[in-house]
Amino acid sequence: MKKIYIAGHRGMVGSALVRHARITGGFDVLTASHSELDLCNQQATFDFIAGEHPDLVIIAAAKVGGIHANSTYPADFIYDNLSIAANLVEGCRRAAVPRVLFLGSSCIYPKLAPQPMPEDCLLTSALEPSNEAYAIAKIAGLKLCQHYRAQHGLTYHSAMPTNLYGPGDNYHPQNSHVIPALIRRFHEATERGDPTVTIWGTGTPRREFLHTHDLAAACFHLLTLDNPPDWVNVGTGRDLTILELAQAVAKTVGFTGEILTDPSKPDGTPRKLLDISKIRETGWQPEIPFIEGLAGAYQDFKTSLTTGDARL
Numbered sequence: 431m432k433k434i435y436i437a438g439h440r441g442m443v444g445s446a447l448v449r450h451a452r453i454t455g456g457f458d459v460l461t462a463s464h465s466e467l468d469l470c471n472q473q474a475t476f477d478f479i480a481g482e483h484p485d486l487v488i489i490a491a492a493k494v495g496g497i498h499a500n501s502t503y504p505a506d507f508i509y510d511n512l513s514i515a516a517n518l519v520e521g522c523r524r525a526a527v528p529r530v531l532f533l534g535s536s537c538i539y540p541k542l543a544p545q546p547m548p549e550d551c552l553l554t555s556a557l558e559p560s561n562e563a564y565a566i567a568k569i570a571g572l573k574l575c576q577h578y579r580a581q582h583g584l585t586y587h588s589a590m591p592t593n594l595y596g597p598g599d600n601y602h603p604q605n606s607h608v609i610p611a612l613i614r615r616f617h618e619a620t621e622r623g624d625p626t627v628t629i630w631g632t633g634t635p636r637r638e639f640l641h642t643h644d645l646a647a648a649c650f651h652l653l654t655l656d657n658p659p660d661w662v663n664v665g666t667g668r669d670l671t672i673l674e675l676a677q678a679v680a681k682t683v684g685f686t687g688e689i690l691t692d693p694s695k696p697d698g699t700p701r702k703l704l705d706i707s708k709i710r711e712t713g714w715q716p717e718i719p720f721i722e723g724l725a726g727a728y729q730d731f732k733t734s735l736t737t738g739d740a741r742l
Contacts, residue, residue, distance in 0.1 A: 433483075439490070442596055444490040446596060454650060469518065475521045480521070485529070487527055488653075489531070489571070492568075495507070496604075500564055501696075507563045510567075527584075529585045532572060533589055534590045538569045540557060546705035548707075552661075560698055587661065589664050593607065593609075595723065595724070601741055620684055627680070627690070631672065633672045636701040637701075639675075640664065651713070651714045678721065
């Protein structure tokens with residue numbers, strides 16, 4: 431049985447990885463809460479990895495948020511995410527952990543990257559300014575793994591998922607990502623009987639969305655490969671506009687009012703669609719249809735409100 435440390439196990443992605451590992455079987459799952467281990471503390475992280483000495487590590491821990499959070503707290507986003515990546519990757523090298531999978535984000539690619547975005551468009555032009563700090567930290571984590579692999583012969587590699595959604599998401603009204611933000615907004619508008627809901631921006635940017643269960647399956651698939659790519663995109667290969675997304679959420683929630691746009695708010699990157707041909711060639715493909723996944727995410731939100739577990 432392989433010992434796997436999943437960093438960030440309480441987050442939406444980390445919890446999906448833990449569920450997948452336990453359902454799949456064959457893994458001794460190691461976790462540590464923030465109160466038990468501060469991943470921004472270098473010595474504490476080194477000591478933890480050395481003491482536990484896992485066979486595999488998945489780095490899903492990160493400081494994350496939407497456009498508002500990234501624009502408001504850029505110093506926090508770059509420092510925390512650089513620290514997490516550097517401390518874990520170097521800690522794993524020092525403890526001779528043979529395999530590490532680092533999770534990044536599609537925001538690492540240029541703002542005006544070709545669509546769909548192939549892996550080799552990385553660092554070819556400027557990033558989207560609103561999430562530059564987070565993106566640079568994620569690029570650094572990817573490059574840490576790439577260069578540690580080249581220099582030390584360790585199988586340290588990365589996966590770059592598209593926009594994610596699923597159970598256990600963060601529904602904070604300002605600091606959440608677009609799907610949980612819209613789920614909460616339309617749910618509360620329906621509860622109040624509001625005639626309209628206003629969404630940020632023009633509604634024209636296009637986004638791709640992947641369920642966390644599909645990402646977890648992709649991660650464990652990549653861990654079975656003897657010679658995985660240094661980094662690989664993980665997505666669905668399909669996208670929709672933010673307005674179409676809002677309409678889908680409204681229908682799922684049962685909101686029947688009018689959806690308005692607010693062009694005074696930032697749109698972010700015009701389009702973010704990943705080229706997933708490389709991971710498809712390894713034998714993986716997404717399985718959860720978007721509307722089905724969205725319905726499940728909304729049900730999870732309602733359940734979490736009932737139990738008091740909602741991240742609001």
